[in-house]
């Protein structure tokens with residue numbers, strides 16, 4: 001049977017990137033998406049904004065919703081201080097399998113805990129399964145209609161503290177209007193929009209950074 005796009009992306013990484021070199025893995029995926037097949041990675045332009053926010057926050061506890069092929073997982077994990085791990089949630093086993101291999105190719109497997117399952121089920125388990133009290137940094141990049149229910153779940157589960165940073169991809173395209181309205185209107189968040197473009201295109205998109213005020 002024909003291969004899948006994530007499988008072809010993995011092949012491109014294995015062919016064009018250098019094992020153990022996260023930067024080369026990121027470049028190989030961006031090249032694949034620009035010259036072979038578009039894929040829904042956060043991409044290089046928004047990825048640079050992601051990098052700057054992760055560097056600024058320098059988080060000790062990190063969660064990513066929607067691993068997909070692991071592109072943003074690699075971007076984030078390569079910037080974490082020694083001993084810090086990021087938890088990433090992915091409910092599609094085929095995508096998780098590809099992401100696992102891409103993360104390992106980058107040499108970042110010791111900095112990543114990839115959990116198969118849905119955010120709705122797993123978020124309430126974070127404390128007991130991973131000994132998390134609160135998250136310093138959360139990257140939302142999963143199904144867009146899950147952003148709002150999941151941020152409310154974070155509040156209900158007491159997983160946010162004063163200063164927790166949530167960074168959401170695609171708030172313009174495909175768009176997350178209900179989430180955007182919530183974080184911009186709620187007195188419990190200080191929100192800021194970072195304009196950019198939909199990965200590998202000229203279509204407007206951007207990231208919304210929301211700081212929990214406690």
Ligand SMILES: Nc1ncnc2c1ncn2[C@@H]1O[C@H](/C=C/CNC(=O)c2cc([N+](=O)[O-])cc(O)c2O)[C@@H](O)[C@H]1O
Pocket residue numbers: 040041042065066067068069089090091092095117118119120141142143144146169170173174198199
């Ligand atoms: N609740 C959940 N728990 C765990 N994993 C979950 C999940 N919901 C989705 N996922 C996984 O996250 C990925 C989906 C991302 C949706 N992004 C998108 O739909 C998307 C679309 C465009 N686009 O159409 O231009 C551009 C983008 O940057 C995008 O992120 C898939 O791998 C899916 O299996």
Ligand SMILES: [Mg+2]
Pocket residue numbers: 040041042141169170
């Ligand atoms: Mg996205």
